[in-house]
Amino acid sequence: MEDVDDASDWVGLPAVVKAQVLSGGRGKAGGVAIVRTKEEARFEAARIFGLRIGGERPSALLIESALTHLREMYLSVSLDRGRRSFVVIASGAGGIDVEAQAGRVIEAVPVSGLPRETAIAVASRLGIRDERGQAPLVDILLKLERLSREEECELAEINPLAVDAAGGSPIALDSKVVLDDNALFRHPELALLPPEDPMEGEAAKEGFAFVRLDGDIAVVGNGAGLVLSTLDLVSDAGGRPACFLDLGGGSQQDRVEAALRLVRRLPNARRVLVNIFGGITRTTDVAAGVKKVVMEAPMQPVYARISGAEEEEARRMLQGTPVRLYPSAPEAVEAVVGGA
Amino acid sequence: MNSSGIMLPKEGEPVIVQGITGRYGSLHTKLMLQYGTNVAAGVTPGKAGERVEGVPVYDRVADAVEKTGSRCSILFVPAPFFYSAAEEAMQAGVKLLVAITERVPIRDTLKMIALAERHGATVVGPNTPGLIVPARKVKLGIMPASSFRPGRLALFSRSGTLMYEIANQLSTHGFGQCVAVGIGGDPINGTTITDFFDWARDFEGADAVVAVGEIGGDAEEILAKHIVETGFSKPVFAYIAGRAAPEEKRMGHAGAIIYGGYGTAESKISALKDAGAHVGMTPMEIPLLVERYLRK
Numbered sequence: 001m002e003d004v005d006d007a008s009d010w011v012g013l014p015a016v017v018k019a020q021v022l023s024g025g026r027g028k029a030g031g032v033a034i035v036r037t038k039e040e041a042r043f044e045a046a047r048i049f050g051l052r053i054g055g056e057r058p059s060a061l062l063i064e065s066a067l068t069h070l071r072e073m074y075l076s077v078s079l080d081r082g083r084r085s086f087v088v089i090a091s092g093a094g095g096i097d098v099e100a101q102a103g104r105v106i107e108a109v110p111v112s113g114l115p116r117e118t119a120i121a122v123a124s125r126l127g128i129r130d131e132r133g134q135a136p137l138v139d140i141l142l143k144l145e146r147l148s149r150e151e152e153c154e155l156a157e158i159n160p161l162a163v164d165a166a167g168g169s170p171i172a173l174d175s176k177v178v179l180d181d182n183a184l185f186r187h188p189e190l191a192l193l194p195p196e197d198p199m200e201g202e203a204a205k206e207g208f209a210f211v212r213l214d215g216d217i218a219v220v221g222n223g224a225g226l227v228l229s230t231l232d233l234v235s236d237a238g239g240r241p242a243c244f245l246d247l248g249g250g251s252q253q254d255r256v257e258a259a260l261r262l263v264r265r266l267p268n269a270r271r272v273l274v275n276i277f278g279g280i281t282r283t284t285d286v287a288a289g290v291k292k293v294v295m296e297a298p299m300q301p302v303y304a305r306i307s308g309a310e311e312e313e314a315r316r317m318l319q320g321t322p323v324r325l326y327p328s329a330p331e332a333v334e335a336v337v338g339g340a
Numbered sequence: 341m342n343s344s345g346i347m348l349p350k351e352g353e354p355v356i357v358q359g360i361t362g363r364y365g366s367l368h369t370k371l372m373l374q375y376g377t378n379v380a381a382g383v384t385p386g387k388a389g390e391r392v393e394g395v396p397v398y399d400r401v402a403d404a405v406e407k408t409g410s411r412c413s414i415l416f417v418p419a420p421f422f423y424s425a426a427e428e429a430m431q432a433g434v435k436l437l438v439a440i441t442e443r444v445p446i447r448d449t450l451k452m453i454a455l456a457e458r459h460g461a462t463v464v465g466p467n468t469p470g471l472i473v474p475a476r477k478v479k480l481g482i483m484p485a486s487s488f489r490p491g492r493l494a495l496f497s498r499s500g501t502l503m504y505e506i507a508n509q510l511s512t513h514g515f516g517q518c519v520a521v522g523i524g525g526d527p528i529n530g531t532t533i534t535d536f537f538d539w540a541r542d543f544e545g546a547d548a549v550v551a552v553g554e555i556g557g558d559a560e561e562i563l564a565k566h567i568v569e570t571g572f573s574k575p576v577f578a579y580i581a582g583r584a585a586p587e588e589k590r591m592g593h594a595g596a597i598i599y600g601g602y603g604t605a606e607s608k609i610s611a612l613k614d615a616g617a618h619v620g621m622t623p624m625e626i627p628l629l630v631e632r633y634l635r636k
Contacts, residue, residue, distance in 0.1 A: 023588045024600060054588060079446060081527050081557035081595075084453060111451055152447055154527075182594060183445035185420050209592040224525060224592025225499020225554055228581035229623055232605075235584035236621070244585075246592035249469075249482070249500060277505045279484025308508075309486060330624065 004045040007063040008038055014066040017044045018174065022196050023054030031058065034066055055214060064173065072160035073126070073170070074104075075141060077148035079155070083108060088145065090122050114145040136169050151190065152183035199262060206258040208247050215240025217336055218269035218300070220259060222247045222281045230275045233329060239337035242269040249280055256289025264299050272300050273336045275329050278308025287314035294321050305332040344538035346462050346531065347411075347436055348519060351476040354380035354408045356401065356434070358425050359416035360392045364440070368416070368482050369393050375485045376477030380408035401425075401432040414438040414470065414480045422466065423448040430459040438480045439465030439530065443594075449528045456530060463530025467594065468522035469500035475518065475545075483507075483520070491516015493630070494540040496533050497552035498523050498559075498595070502581060506552055506623050513627040515634070518545040523559075525593030533559055534566045541572055548575040548634055550626060551617070555582030556596045556603040564611035576617040577629050580608045 008015050019031030026032060031053050033044040045061055073092060080087040086109040105125045107118050119141040123134045140161070148156040155178040162171045184191040195201030203210030209224065217234055219241045221227040227246045234241050243266060247259055263272055276286050283306050294302055302323045306314050315325055326332035349355065355372075359365040360382025370393045373379050379395050381404035388399040398404045401413065413434045417425040422441045429437055437456075444466040456463050464471055470481015475490035483500070487508035495510070495517050497503035507520055521536060523529050533551060540546045553560040560580065567576060583605040585591050587598045598604050613619050618629045 055586070079527060081559070082562055084450065084528050084532075086450075111447070111454055149447070152445060154446065180446050182419065182443040183447065186445070209590075211586075211589050211591060213586065221501075223499060223501025224596055225497070225502035225552070225581050226505060228499075228554055228585060228591055228596065229502060229579075231584040232581060233622060241584065244589075244591055277501055277508075279487060279501070279504045280482055309484060328624075330622070 001042050001045065004041050004061070004063065005038055008035070008041045011063055011065040013037065013041075015041060015063050016066045016173075017041060017048060018062040018064070019048045019051060019053055019058035020060040020062055021053045021056050021058050023056065024176070026053055029053045062174075071163050072173075073163060074157075074159045075144060075161055076155060076157035076159070077109060077145050077153070078157070080106075080108075085109065086148065088114060088118070088122060088141065090126055090141070092126050109145060113149055114142060116142065119145075133163075140170060151177075151187060152180045154178045154180050199266070203245070203259070203262060206262075207255055208245065208259050210259075210262065211244040212266070213241045213243050214268065215242045216268055216270040218242045218245065218263045218266060218272045219275070220245040220247065220263060220272065221275040222277065222286070223249065226275060226277055230273065230329065230333070233333045234273065234337060237333050237337040239333070242266060247281070247286075253285045253289040253292075256286050257293050260290060260293040260299070264293070264297070269300055271336050271339065272302045273332060274302060274304040274306070275332065276304070276306045276308070278306070278311065278314070281308075282310060283308050283314035284310050284317065287317040290323060291317055291321055294323055303332050303336040305329050343542050344535055345460075346535065346539040348471075348473055349412050349436065349476070349478045349480060351478065352378050353412055353478060354378050354410040355480060356380065356404045356408065356410045356413040356429075357382045357395070357416065358384075358401065358413055358429065359418070360384055360395065360397055361387050361390065362416055362418075364482070365416035366392045368440075369395060371482075371485070372479050375479040377479050380404075380410055401429045401434065405432045405434065410434070412436040412438075412480065414440060416440050419443040419445070423452055426452050426463070427455060430455055430461050435461050437461060437463045437530070438470045439463060439468060439524075440470060440482060441465070442467045444526065446526070446528060449526065449530070453528070453530060464521060465524040465526075465530055467526045468524040469503065471519060471521040472517075473519050474516060481522065483522070487511060488520055489516035491518060492545060492547040493517050493550055494536070494543070494546040494548070495520040495550045495552070496523055496536045497521070498525060498533075498554050499552060499581065499593070500525070502552050502579075502623060506550065506579065506626050509624065509627045510550070510630065513631060515627065515630050518543065525595055527557060527595040529559075532562075534563050537563060537566065537572060538570075540574065541570070546574065548577065548630070550630070551576060551578045551612075553578065553580045553608055554593065554596050555580075555585050555591065555598050555605050555608075556593070558603065560608035561611045564615035564617070567615040567617070575633055576612070576615070577620065577626055577633075578612045578617045579620045579623055579626055580605045580612070
């Protein structure tokens with residue numbers, strides 16, 4: 001809390017206290033507060049640190065001067081999947097729920113970059129037509145688009161951009177960047193950033209996809225769509241998934257082992273559901289991996305549906321292990337949710 | 341080729357495998373040959389003169405095209421080299437590219453799409469299991485052949501394993517496929533599901549379409565609008581995965597992510613239902629719906 005005092009001395013009061021989290025919707029979740037005194041700053045800081053925003057506790061706070069400004073704007077460069085193009089989105093009003101507001105300006109960005117004329121047109125359509133007001137905004141737009149393109153961001157956003165009352169330069173009060181993970185091989189310096197979740201980072205290294213969820217049934221399968229649909233089956237049956245774990249195509253035994261060992265360490269996972277439809281993935285490789293992990297150390301109960309090529313052999317390999325086998329996905333789901 | 345501009349490979353169509361000497365490239369060359377696909381040539385720079393499963397390897401796509409007359413290529417090239425491999429194929433006159441490669445940067449995909457438009461080429465993927473035409477014994481992909489049977493359903497899917505699982509259940513229930521295509525799990529696909537519906541509308545061998553979608557983006561919403569606007573008259577069956585998925589989390593596929601309420605399964609399901617599609621709540625329900633509405 002001394003840090004909060006120091007920070008409010010440094011930026012001056014009134015100030016704004018903001019939770020630093022990786023998800024959006026922070027304002028709506030109560031993660032932003034305006035404070036007028038040091039006592040208020042300490043109170044709000046403690047309150048915000050106690051919040052859970054998008055399943056995450058704020059790791060840090062941003063305390064900044066509460067500026068008096070004429071207007072707040074929203075600027076972003078993001079991928080528009082429907083148009084199959086990056087687009088600039090600008091709106092006269094920043095803050096929360098920008099996506100839901102009318103009066104936005106949207107312009108496609110060519111693969112080669114945003115032309116200055118388009119940036120000028122965006123400013124004009126926002127009603128900023130005089131040269132003195134337009135120049136800094138055009139400059140920021142062009143720089144934001146260049147950042148997005150050169151660093152290969154999926155999203156580069158300034159929200160809000162404060163245009164102050166004194167006619168000075170606009171100030172970015174907050175910003176957010178989502179990188180294209182698949183382009184990190186061209187940006188080794190960005191690849192050094194820590195993963196959002198240490199277990200997710202570990203999974204990525206081992207070559208499978210893992211997303212932590214807040215239920216108690218770990219859901220493991222081969223193929224993103226199959227695991228997604230298994231999550232749906234589990235929650236339709238009244239269960240709550242503890243994670244999404246996609247082993248990926250053509251799963252080798254060592255990857256299956258690494259995945260199950262990670263699930264074993266997942267504190268909220270009380271039961272494990274394994275749903276495999278073998279094709280290119282060999283069901284016998286999966287069975288060998290599962291067998292090795294469940295036999296080497298105690299593990300949560302494992303419920304499995306293993307179907308596809310060589311399934312008889314795979315099932316035979318798991319006989320005599322604690323793994324409970326079911327002939328179909330719905331039957332395995334019913335059993336794991338019921339905890340039978 | 342029909343009015344959609346999409347050209348499906350014919351029986352015996354010569355095919356090039358780019359990245360044939362890699363682990364996946366060589367494994368799937370073997371499996372595609374087993375299925376009956378005419379893999380006529382492979383390409384890996386610096387490996388000219390080698391053979392993989394008896395298939396001759398060339399340094400350049402242009403050489404492979406010259407020797408075989410092929411206009412179809414399947415790419416197993418690693419992501420960092422994917423864009424230049426696709427560009428090389430298009431410049432050599434390849435008109436159908438099936439991009440198995442995963443983890444292609446979005447901006448490379450966008451550049452590739454612009455290039456494909458200039459060359460009049462069709463790209464399936466990236467991050468796709470490929471396509472299969474059972475009646476023509478053509479498999480340009482990594483899907484397990486055993487799930488698919490010749491028939492009269494067109495199956496389009498954003499997910500690989502779900503496509504195999506649903507195809508397998510359809511086949512078991514006596515509904516074969518005239519084609520099954522993986523659209524790709526990325527946020528941007530070379531050929532959209534809407535493009536494939538245009539193909540299916542004009543293809544006489546397709547009685548109905550099965551669409552398998554998932555959370556993320558608005559491809560299914562765009563498709564639903566297209567179905568209504570074009571008066572698409574063949575029955576449509578659909579399944580959308582990810583009703584239980586949280587927001588702002590990438591669920592395995594680069595494209596499977598909900599942002600601020602955009603890309604939810606609910607939005608896709610209601611759009612498709614409004615467009616008259618029969619939407620199943622589980623993959624297991626799809627063959628039952630097909631049975632109910634197609635065998636009347």
